[in-house]
Amino acid sequence: MARPRQSLTSQLVESVTERIQSGQYKRGDQLPTEKDMIEEFGVSRTVVREAIANLKASGMVATRQGIGAFVLDEGPRGFRISEDNLLVVEEVIKALELRIAIESEAAALAARRRSPAELTRIEAACAAMDAAIEAGEETAALDIAFHRAIAQATGNRHFLGLFNYLGEVLVPRARVPTHQLDAGTLKDYLRRISAEHHQIVAAIAAGDSDGARAALRIHLGGSLDRLAQAARARP
Structure with missing residues (x-):
């Protein structure tokens, strides 16, 4: 590979x-x-x-x-995810489980704490990805920007710091072509991802922390399920 x-x-x-x-x-x-x-x-x-x-x-x-x-130090002695490990589907699954745990709580906090400006930033990131999908343009960076905007809206700099590390290395389709595990075209796949983003935005806009947490879990959980299915199917 x-x-x-x-x-x-x-x-x-x-x-x-x-x-x-x-x-x-x-x-x-x-x-x-x-x-x-x-x-x-x-x-x-x-x-x-x-x-x-x-x-x-x-x-x-x-x-x-x-x-x-x-x-501060001569090298990373604490927690770190190896780039090489993320070339293996099983390792992407483990790392994505970690991202789900962190980002679902970030979405819940964003629903409770987001300012009007932060909500506007989240909505703008969602709209930018919609436009890129329809234009057939690259969306991975826009996907990251959407999730980063949610982390920022928590009002907790540690969520943003973790996302700046985890989000950059753990967008599943940047590591494994997850859309190929689905029936349909890449555009169909990305439209479904965008629809899930809209569900997250709606919950955050409504101040629904439980709904935002659940919508985020459904969103990233879909990628996790597809990768797990692919791993089980491998000889």
Whole structure:
């Protein structure tokens, strides 16, 4: 099986991690500024910020407001999900189970705590994915943006930090072509995903925490069920 192309965020995380582990960036060192990373790696400010959030979530760096990011350790000694493991269907299933547990509670909190601006952001992310589906454009990044908006609406920075790590590596179809496990076309599959997104949005908009939790579980649980069925069918 060919290795999937890494996202720009994953590539940047890997580059910085290698420099930390090699000693180029030592414990206590300040990482290059956003501007320097943008120029060196040719990525956007959003990619740099997501990469720093991932490194922070894995315990490798800490940020100081108004100053920058600093190296905490020589390498990730705590929780981390191997990119190589995620090439195996069974490992994607295990990781997706973790994402369901975290994101279902995030959706419930978002329903209770979201501000009008945060609801607008969630709705806009949902609409952007709808438009991309109908135009036949790539949707994986928009899918991530939708779920990230929900994590942000929890008002708990730890949910957002975890999602910036987990969500980037655990969108199922970025690892395994889940739509091929279904009857119908890719567009049909994505339309069903979008319909599930709309159910989540409706519950969050209504302030229905139980409904939001259930809708999120149904949404990600569908991917989990398809992957589990594929794993059982393999010789």
